[in-house]
């Protein structure tokens with residue numbers, strides 16, 4: 001639901017906004033309840049969203065994509081820690097995620113850009129909760145409840161996915177009816193990989209953040225075997241899967257996505273946090289194509305001016321200074337945003353090669369080859385983000401007002 005709030009908003013229109021926000025929360029809960037119960041909502045038929053400035057659409061653009069259940073998951077090469085580091089994680093392929101409900105129950109998020117009335121029509125059979133967004137955080141941060149939370153407080157729904165250290169489920173908090181994502185991780189594995197400190201840091205950082213484009217962590221609890229993270233539930237899953245199934249996005253969609261991630265990164269940097277693992281796998285999609293950056297496992301609180309040296313991230317997204325083992329700062333996220341922007345409009349990362357060594361070589365060379373379908377405006381932005389010298393990289397605030405963004409913004 002798109003709302004324009006101006007400074008002169010009257011009391012009445014404020015009430016109107018609050019009301020529509022509440023309604024949209026109820027709609028959200030209704031859809032989530034449907035998904036939790038795996039009921040079969042009517043297929044929501046909507047006009048495919050078309051870009052009004054169609055000249056900007058790439059030949060790859062499809063107007064009505066559907067997320068398919070079995071999306072081939074090309075090998076990504078996560079790189080975690082120095083080769084000698086005890087914390088180095090195995091360089092494994094990302095696990096395949098059971099995405100069946102995404103495919104069968106809920107249409108592509110892209111269709112929601114201009115037409116989200118479908119949420120209303122589809123929710124008639126579902127039960128709704130009266131919990132408002134502000135209450136969500138309170139439910140789990142209330143000292144009384146927080147201390148007492150156990151797995152029994154949740155109704156466990158579908159498995160949403162599996163990460164290296166745990167499984168993620170769609171769950172309903174029985175008392176409030178609030179639907180969220182619950183990530184369960186084995187304590188023994190955290191200890192085995194010596195990740196206690198990293199885990200604690202991830203929880204601390206993510207709990208302290210509050211931004212529309214960052215996945216909220218409402219709280220956590222544990223039992224003898226596992227620790228559980230209660231997270232905001234992002235109904236459409238990973239941006240990576242959408243990109244794989246949809247192909248490159250047109251400028252209107254991609255610019256909106258890039259704007260949101262630039263905003264999220266800017267917020268993190270203002271708080272002195274570097275994400276260090278930006279990539280489409282770590283971006284989840286909520287209602288109305290709102291993107292949420294997630295996975296703060298490699299984030300670090302980094303006071304301004306302090307440089308870091310740890311090599312981390314994913315090979316295709318590594319910055320030249322990281323590859324050269326030089327000191328770096330939050331501009332590594334700006335580089336990664338350049339790689340992400342390229343991947344969104346071209347379909348693949350800019351320096352992708354068959355081997356790690358060749359990829360490194362291409363990153364260091366910094367030569368960007370654009371497919372003919374990529375517009376001049378976005379080429380300009382990508383070139384400014386992917387500057388070899390970190391000091392020359394465009395500021396995130398400038399990204400948000402770059403001509404590519406500004407020209408496409410009216411069509412979001």
Ligand SMILES: Nc1ncnc2c1ncn2[C@@H]1O[C@H](COP(=O)(O)OP(=O)(O)OP(=O)(O)O)[C@@H](O)[C@H]1O
Nearest residue numbers: 160161162163164165168181231232233234237238
């Ligand atoms: N908040 C969420 N809402 C909806 N789906 C989620 C949420 N968090 C995770 N998922 C799904 O569960 C999958 C596993 O997530 P998880 O965070 O455990 O692992 P990961 O990020 O894929 O890998 P890693 O183990 O490297 O962190 C994700 O790929 C995503 O599809």
